[in-house]
Amino acid sequence: MQRCSKGALMRFLLPVLQLYALETLLMIQVTIKNAGKVYPLEIDLKEPGLTLKLQIYSLTNIPPDRQKILLKGGQVKDDSDLSKFSLKEGQSVMVLGTPEKINVTDNKMPAPKFIEDIDEDEHFIGYHNEPSGLVNLGNTCYLNSSLQVMFEIKEIKERLDSETRSEPIVNHLYQLFQRMTSKEVGIRPLNLLATLRTQFPQFNERNDQGFFKQQDAEELYSQLLSVLLRKYPDLASFFRVEFKTSTRCLETNESPVIGYEDSLKLNCHISINTNFLKDGLINNLKETLEKNNQSLGRDAKYEISKWVTRLPKYLTIHFVRFFWRRDTSKKSKILRKVQFPFQLDLADLLDEEVRESKIKVRDELYKIEKENEDEGRELKKARLNNRIAEVSTRDYAEKNQQELYAMNEKWTRNFKKAFPDDYDPLRGENPSSLYELVSVVTHQGSSADSGHYQAFVKNSEDITGEQWWKFNDSEVSIVGKDKIEQLSGGGESDSAMILLYKAFGLQ
Structure with a gap:
């Protein structure tokens, strides 16, 4: 084996060390001062001024458009190059501005209760594991609602968990989904928003008053999906x-x-x-x-x-x-x-070369669905009878949850019987023509430049299909299936804009 001289080794290592040193220098720790309070903050000098403003917003609740940050070299603007301000490690940064009013009901934690003080029905409802809401950062409901829909797609989360994430948007999306998986309360998607506005100027538009404009949720959803498909091409299938x-x-x-x-x-x-x-x-x-x-x-x-x-x-x-x-x-x-239906059959749209095979699987799924529904009704009757005999509500809730999980797994195995022997789920194809509705993004109002977006996501742990999560930015609540039926439009109230259907019978 040929030995490498010290000089050759240093010539090889020097560029690597220089790059590492540069990356390290571009990350500095500063102190943010506002209204007598001090906040430690790590700044990435490669990011634009808007990212710094959004970070400060998360600490002080001062919206970016109200912030005044004066540094050596001038005032920090949204498109400022932070590396040009000669910021140093440990430097104090004074921020002026008026914080926005906080709706104390958004993220207010409920007062602690003891089991002895909770009645039976309230205790049972308390077992719902509420997902994370996303804070509106100023006309960002279009982003929040799209993210809630995308979060329910397990293949996206699997790719983010298993692959490298060098692209900023992909990395910030991974970090955000990690926090949502941990069920954090009132998450602010600051880094993702800042990067989106930097890379896609349409999401950085402002109105005549200088505030960020409302954007189209479908455009945001499609743009994010395109970024993910460029990074993970196999997702496209x-x-x-x-x-x-x-x-x-x-x-x-x-x-x-x-x-x-x-x-x-x-x-x-x-x-x-x-x-x-x-x-x-x-x-x-x-x-x-x-x-x-x-x-x-x-x-x-x-x-x-x-x-x-x-x-x-x-x-x-x-x-x-x-x-x-x-x-x-x-x-x-x-x-x-x-x-729009909860169960959608697209057999009428199929080419004749694939229609017969898809319909055959669909018909088998219909039969299994009927059997599953009959079994579900029997289980419901048994649960009502058993609940009367249960001494502990906690015991009932835990037993009920175990039964539901077991039932769901059994139904999934039943549906697999209808699929062709050569069916490969990794191909990402629906083996039938049948779909079930799993998410809806709605819009309130009469104009694309205003109004409000919300997301409605089917509760995957409720096999009855009756419970849906309603995401109104940081406010998360449960609504019934009848509420989803009212999202078909007809006025300025919630009108469905994006529907996400999943192949029926697949997990």
Whole structure:
């Protein structure tokens, strides 16, 4: 083996050591002073000024637009390069500004109670393990609602847990999901928001008063998903819908041109005739347009038809409710009521080459679902009888939870019997045409530039499907299935904008 001289070794190590030293120097510890209070803070000098402001916001509750930070070299702006301010380790940084009022009910911890003081029903309800809410950082409900939907997709969390996360957005998303997994109360997604606004300028837009604008939740959801798919390409198979297309000239006898395309979502455009989700999806598979026809030497009318050839495990559906109004130069909202089902069958959208096999699995799933429902009703009756005999409410709750977990695992095994022998869940494909609704993002108001977004997520631990989590930023509550039925629109109240369906029978 050839030995390496000290000189050669140093020439090899010097660039590595220099890079390490540079990275270390770019991370410094400072002290934030405001209103007589002192806060230690680690600053990354590679980040823009907005990141520093958001960090200070999390400590002082002073919104970024109200902060005045004066350093040697001038005032810190959102796009400032922090490395240009000659900040030093241990330096004191004075921050001026008025904190915003805190809604004490948002993150208020309940007063402690003892088992002896809690009645039976209240004790049983207390066993719900409430998920984390996300604090609104100033018109960021579009971000919070999209994150709650994405957090429920286990394949995303698995990739984040197992892979390297060198990209800032991916790393901040991983850190945020770790905190949400730990059920922290009132999480502020500061680092993720700052990085998003740096890398995607549309999320950094401000209004005439200087405040950050409300943004489109679907645009944010799609942008985040695109970032993840670039980092983890294998994830795409869990979201990708594939189509066969036929382009036919309506003014000639030319044979149609067959093609193929794919998408990460299905759009439901809303017209005056759209009353149900399925109607909108079917109508979107056929369109008429004009383009040049060489044989005619002019533009001619063409009809483009699509059929679905592949269905993914997770189906994202976007209600296209926002449209541009020239008279007001703003995005307006279509308020029409469009009903959507908890269980969605897409057999009508399938290409004939895959329809028969998908329907066969679907029909088997229907049979198993009926058997599972019958068994569930029997269990419910037994639980009601047993509860009367239970001495301890805690014993009842623990026993009830164990029974539910066992039942859920059994039902999952039952559904697997309907899948083809060669079915591979790692391919990310839905073996049938059937889906179940698991998440909804809604919008209140009449304009895309205002209003409020919320998320509704099915409680995965409730096998009855009756309980849903409602995420109103940091406020988290439980609502019934009947509330979800009211999210179909028809006014300025909550209208579904994004629906996330999961392949029926899959975990």
